[in-house]
Amino acid sequence: MKNTCFLFSLFLSLYGIAQDNDKVNKKAVKRLRSDLTILASDQMKGREPGTMGEIKARDYISERMKEIGLEPKGSNGFVQAFPYFENVKQGANQTKLSLNNKPMKLYQDFYPVSLSSNGMLSDVPVISILNGIHSPNFSYSDYDNLDIDVNGYIVQLDLYTPSTIDFEVPDLVSRVIEARDRGAVALLLYSSQKEFQLPAINFKRIQSIGIPVLVLRNSIFTKVPANFIENATLSVSQYEVTEMAHNVIGFIDNDAETTVVISGHYDHLGYGGEGSMYKGPRKIHNGADDNASGTAGVLELAHYFKNNKITEQNNFLFIAFSAEEKGLLGSNYFVKNPTFALDKFNFVINMDMIGRMEQGMPLTIEGLGSSLVWEPSIKGLAWQTFPLTLKSREDGPSDHAPFYAVGIPALHFWTGKHDDYHKPSDDVEKINFEAESKIISFIEMFVMSMDEKGKVDIHKRENK
Numbered sequence: 276m277k278n279t280c281f282l283f284s285l286f287l288s289l290y291g292i293a294q295d296n297d298k299v300n301k302k303a304v305k306r307l308r309s310d311l312t313i314l315a316s317d318q319m320k321g322r323e324p325g326t327m328g329e330i331k332a333r334d335y336i337s338e339r340m341k342e343i344g345l346e347p348k349g350s351n352g353f354v355q356a357f358p359y360f361e362n363v364k365q366g367a368n369q370t371k372l373s374l375n376n377k378p379m380k381l382y383q384d385f386y387p388v389s390l391s392s393n394g395m396l397s398d399v400p401v402i403s404i405l406n407g408i409h410s411p412n413f414s415y416s417d418y419d420n421l422d423i424d425v426n427g428y429i430v431q432l433d434l435y436t437p438s439t440i441d442f443e444v445p446d447l448v449s450r451v452i453e454a455r456d457r458g459a460v461a462l463l464l465y466s467s468q469k470e471f472q473l474p475a476i477n478f479k480r481i482q483s484i485g486i487p488v489l490v491l492r493n494s495i496f497t498k499v500p501a502n503f504i505e506n507a508t509l510s511v512s513q514y515e516v517t518e519m520a521h522n523v524i525g526f527i528d529n530d531a532e533t534t535v536v537i538s539g540h541y542d543h544l545g546y547g548g549e550g551s552m553y554k555g556p557r558k559i560h561n562g563a564d565d566n567a568s569g570t571a572g573v574l575e576l577a578h579y580f581k582n583n584k585i586t587e588q589n590n591f592l593f594i595a596f597s598a599e600e601k602g603l604l605g606s607n608y609f610v611k612n613p614t615f616a617l618d619k620f621n622f623v624i625n626m627d628m629i630g631r632m633e634q635g636m637p638l639t640i641e642g643l644g645s646s647l648v649w650e651p652s653i654k655g656l657a658w659q660t661f662p663l664t665l666k667s668r669e670d671g672p673s674d675h676a677p678f679y680a681v682g683i684p685a686l687h688f689w690t691g692k693h694d695d696y697h698k699p700s701d702d703v704e705k706i707n708f709e710a711e712s713k714i715i716s717f718i719e720m721f722v723m724s725m726d727e728k729g730k731v732d733i734h735k736r737e738n739k
Contacts, residue, residue, distance in 0.1 A: 323545025345525030426458030539569030568630030
């Protein structure tokens, strides 16, 4: 059982760390090396959410939390499963297009966009509306200039804006909605200029406007000239694909009024794909620094607070988030579906990429703007082992940001990007375990120094 003589133990703890903060904790290094090596191994296949690699990593982290002695605080044991939208697919042989009775090839010649609804149309006349621009404030309208009624027609619309137009034209959504509201039953979008960037071919969600919307690629006009499209038969059948990802959550109950969250994401990019900086053939991205290093840090801090023989004035919630690489999905899901009352949270410590510190490099701490107590508290620590770079940015691109958004002070710890970022070369042999152990010691020291200060107040900037 932990010693309840808190103040005396805290004094001894802080004094010891302050005196020996340059000393490497060899046992901590051994644990960090073991956890990180397993999480960043090929058997985890890059820990991409929704894959068996993520499941293996999830189970490993759950077992480690159990081994440490944490209480499960997921929705099912240590695990909080959540759905996310991975992509949009087309129904097999159901999304089709024929122009002037000539069949076109999906993706090679055309594709639906995220604005498209599902539907079928047979042998409907096509009418061109040039650029589909309607801007009454500038006394300009392609519809009025051409004196065309598009009601009941499939509308062909050129996305390129002519250089003769000297005002800001409506965006794509506005032009598509204008055509729909005038009675168009579908839209065929194209660009008369090859260098123009067409709407995205890959997307994760459908944002239907109520009629089919297709993009015509330039290859289509070798089969049917743009100026001679007379009729179209089309069908669109697209659907959203959902996957399941998994947060892993453990708890130390000190019977306190408030709880400190210590987090880091464990997912990575799998074999690459979206987000990868690697241009070679398909290859496992092990993500040793990003972010097996932070996940190992979460487990090491859990070990420390479970075994330090001190009853802190905060409880501790340890969270290994998934789907951070897909847009902070795991942390956003957690704050919207918490397994622990958010109003009991004191503050958040998040770690993302803390494994590549070298001699003279700083530890960057972001989020100082989330509370006015952070800067004086950090600067008041007796720490000289490595320099610190302090930044006020509260909403940086990691899992602390969703907590700040709901009014919880949050800090983010990292050592910066490197040439192996989001590449297969971010591997375990490049991790500096001794330096990471010192970062963990610093965080231990900082959290302990905050323990006697009570509830940390949120600071919201006026322009937020």
